[in-house]
Amino acid sequence: MAPKNTFGVFLLFCLILLLLSVESRWTSLGTHEKYFSSLRRTKASIHNTILPDFEMRNYTQTLDHFNFGPNSYDTFLQRYAMNFKYWGGANTSSPIFVYIGDEEELFIDKFTTDFLVTNAPHFKSLLVFIEHRYYGESNPFGSMEEAYKNSSTLQYLSSEQALADCAQLITDLKKNLSAENSPVIVVGGSYGGMLAAWLRLKYPHITIGALASSAPILYFDDITPHNGYCSVVSRDFRESSESCYRTIKNSWHGIMKTATQYEGLTALSQMFNTCRPLTSVEELTNVLEHIYFVRAQYNDPSSNLVNELCEAIDKDSHEINPLRRIAYGVKAIHGFSRCLNVWSVEEMNEFDRLFGWRWQNIKEVLKDFGSNVIFSNGLRDPYSSGGVLQNISSTIVAVTTTKGIPSVSVCARMGA
Structure with missing residues (x-):
């Protein structure tokens, strides 16, 4: 049974978000930055140092959560990080904030963790950061060359499997910490934001809320116009x-x-x-x-x-x-x-860290996206990002920021 203060924690968290944010233009996900994100990676070059109070751990994760083939029972080590500094403890039902990793290595630095670290003392929350399978060190097959070799090994790289990873890891973590009554709020940005929203929808018994930042969760099924980004x-x-x-x-x-x-x-x-x-x-x-x-x-x-x-x-x-x-x-x-x-x-390395994301783009996440050149005046077909810019319901709330920046990646070349 959920603790009495669960809804209050969620409302208070949303209030903090609103106080920290002001009006936004657009939020989105995409692929172009995953191809050519030199500026982002310049920033990320300082991410290699793990911040104090965080400890890296490995979780024995199931390779295939949905089938019963010969390899379905195989496991791999999935990397995650924890910060107990601000946690009030399991016996207080203090919340757990879970950051859902996206299509890159899990970085534990100020650039990545600042938002949650800033809010953690107020809520006395435990912080957990989960690395996405096939990215960083969470590789089911030991090396990128092996993991990206063919469709047989790549078949386990999907958002559906990644969501099940998070659900399993969070469940076992709460059990091991005797924190079954601690409410969980998941947080993510861009593709990670989509995962956070989907986790709340598909596994409502595991998390009480999700913050999906710059997440185009409305793109699919032609809900949004196709020239947004x-x-x-x-x-x-x-x-x-x-x-x-x-x-x-x-x-x-x-x-x-x-x-x-x-x-x-x-x-x-x-x-x-x-x-x-x-x-x-x-x-x-x-x-x-x-x-x-x-x-x-x-x-x-x-x-x-x-x-x-x-x-x-x-x-x-x-x-x-x-x-x-x-x-x-x-x-x-x-x-x-x-x-x-x-x-x-x-000239791009076939087995570089971006190959997995290109696979996901074509296979599932952005499979309907066309190609585009900015300001092309019809040379190529634009497509949208599907960011949420207004409240959808009393429980699905849009928090926007002034002069918000779009995700550079939405105008990618699919099939490049």
């Missing part, structure tokens, strides 16, 4: 500078036209000072998409990344060629003495 990114640039917006929008046609001309790729390579000669026009559009998306993704007031780029693009108002204005802007923000690094899909 890119329209917001476009609006970011348009609000910064109408001239910048139109220059970017018009540049795509110029890039494609130039690429079809004799020595066109050579001309583009020289114009953008690429680190090696372009072998396809997609190599250039890939990196330009990445630049625009990341700048919208991380355009916080202190950095003004979108404004910085637009100011560089608009600097020479007498230059009428949109390609030259774009090239100047890109070189200005990256340094005129540095070449522009480009890549092809073939």
